[in-house]
Amino acid sequence: MTTYVIRRLLISIPLLLAISFITFMFIHLAPGDYFDQLRLNPQISEEMIKKYESQYHLDKPPIIQYGYWLKNLIRLDLGYSFVKMSPVTKVLRARIFNTLILSLASLLFAWLFAIPIGTYCAVHQYSWGDKVFASLSFFGISIPNFFLALLLLYLASLTGILPTGGMTSVGYEDFSLLAKGWDLLKHLIIPAFVIGTSAVAGLQRLMRGNMLEVLREQYITTARAKGLPEGRVVYRHALRNAINPMITIFGFQLGGILSGAALTEIITSWPGLGSMMLEAVRSQDLFLVMGGMLMGGILLIVGNLCADILLAWSDPRIQYR
Numbered sequence: 001m002t003t004y005v006i007r008r009l010l011i012s013i014p015l016l017l018a019i020s021f022i023t024f025m026f027i028h029l030a031p032g033d034y035f036d037q038l039r040l041n042p043q044i045s046e047e048m049i050k051k052y053e054s055q056y057h058l059d060k061p062p063i064i065q066y067g068y069w070l071k072n073l074i075r076l077d078l079g080y081s082f083v084k085m086s087p088v089t090k091v092l093r094a095r096i097f098n099t100l101i102l103s104l105a106s107l108l109f110a111w112l113f114a115i116p117i118g119t120y121c122a123v124h125q126y127s128w129g130d131k132v133f134a135s136l137s138f139f140g141i142s143i144p145n146f147f148l149a150l151l152l153l154y155l156a157s158l159t160g161i162l163p164t165g166g167m168t169s170v171g172y173e174d175f176s177l178l179a180k181g182w183d184l185l186k187h188l189i190i191p192a193f194v195i196g197t198s199a200v201a202g203l204q205r206l207m208r209g210n211m212l213e214v215l216r217e218q219y220i221t222t223a224r225a226k227g228l229p230e231g232r233v234v235y236r237h238a239l240r241n242a243i244n245p246m247i248t249i250f251g252f253q254l255g256g257i258l259s260g261a262a263l264t265e266i267i268t269s270w271p272g273l274g275s276m277m278l279e280a281v282r283s284q285d286l287f288l289v290m291g292g293m294l295m296g297g298i299l300l301i302v303g304n305l306c307a308d309i310l311l312a313w314s315d316p317r318i319q320y321r
Contacts, residue, residue: 005305012301016294021066023293027286028062034082034284056080058286069290078294079287083280088291091276096295098167099272101184102265105192107253110199115243117200118207122215122242123234133204140201149194149267156190163187165269191268199253203246210242217241247310253303 035053038044053059056079057068072079078088121130156162163169169183214220215238223233262274273292280288 005309008301008305008308015301016297017070019297020069020290020294024066024069024290025062027284027289030284032284033058034286037283052082056287069287078291081280081285081288081291083283083285083288088287091288092273092291092295095271095273095276098270099265099274102188102191102195102270102272105188106195106199107250109192109196110203111250113196114200114203115207115246118204119211119234119239119242121204121208122211125212130208137201137204140197143197145194145198146263146267148197149190149264152190152194153268162189167269167271187270191264191270194264194268203249206249207242207246210245211238214238214242244311248307250303250307250310 035049035058038049039046050059057065060068069079076089078092080086081088081091084091117133121133124130152162153164157164163186165187167184167187168180169187172180172183175183215234217238220233220238223237224230262278264270265272265275266278273295277289277292277296279285280292
């Protein structure tokens with residue numbers, strides 16, 4: 001397993017380079033750049049703009065700019081964000097923790113509900129419970145995340161039970177440790193529920209299908225014929241095999257953190273990487289876009305690697321060489 005992990009990490013290096021090169025070139029295909037917006041400001045002189053372009057090598061051809069970016073990347077320097085007026089590493093460091101909290105909370109919510117519900121629906125196929133959960137899953141898949149977020153925020157504004165946006169309340173720094181945790185949890189409920197709802201709907205249906213397929217296998221029939229308790233047959237024998245395809249999906253979900261949370265972060269005013277990336281792309285903040293892209297690529301690679309390791313751990317038949 002150690003050799004496999006090292007080999008996967010080495011393979012990921014050219015993959016990240018290819019992704020970064022394509023992203024860098026696509027950014028330059030868009031008309032204009034960030035400095036075109038500055039030229040509209042009469043308080044900023046053309047000399048100042050040319051000084052910035054020369055300092056960050058933005059006055060050179062795109063391929064040369066990419067070479068300078070790679071050179072700085074080796075020194076762990078991701079460049080300077082002109083929109084945030086701060087180094088990209090500092091901006092990412094401030095935002096990644098917020099996104100990880102939201103994404104891990106939504107993933108935890110989705111998986112804790114989807115696996116048991118999918119298993120129940122498969123074991124009780126065509127029952128009233130199966131039909132109710134099937135209807136709820138269609139609703140969860142159909143309703144757009146942004147509409148659900150707006151609806152929950154509106155209800156929160158009417159009831160006052162939950163905050164209507166943001167990550168913390170006013171005066172958060174003066175709260176006690178317990179009060180800080182409770183305040184963060186209250187702000188986390190709406191965005192985590194919005195992101196997790198659509199995930200629960202899809203995962204529950206997949207888990208149900210996997211479980212139904214496994215329950216028809218011959219070894220399940222044999223286990224029942226031996227007189228094993230139904231709970232042991234379902235949860236010890238069938239569930240372990242039915243959950244394997246779900247682990248692979250978990251790897252892709254972990255890698256899709258940025259794209260999945262972006263719109264929800266914007267609507268709920270959650271200060272994460274998703275909203276930052278959208279702002280960076282709209283303002284053509286080159287180095288911030290590249291930094292966010294790099295984080296997304298790393299999350300995708302780490303997510304799939306974690307999925308492979310979890311598959312080997314859950315199923316002894318799977319071996320990596």
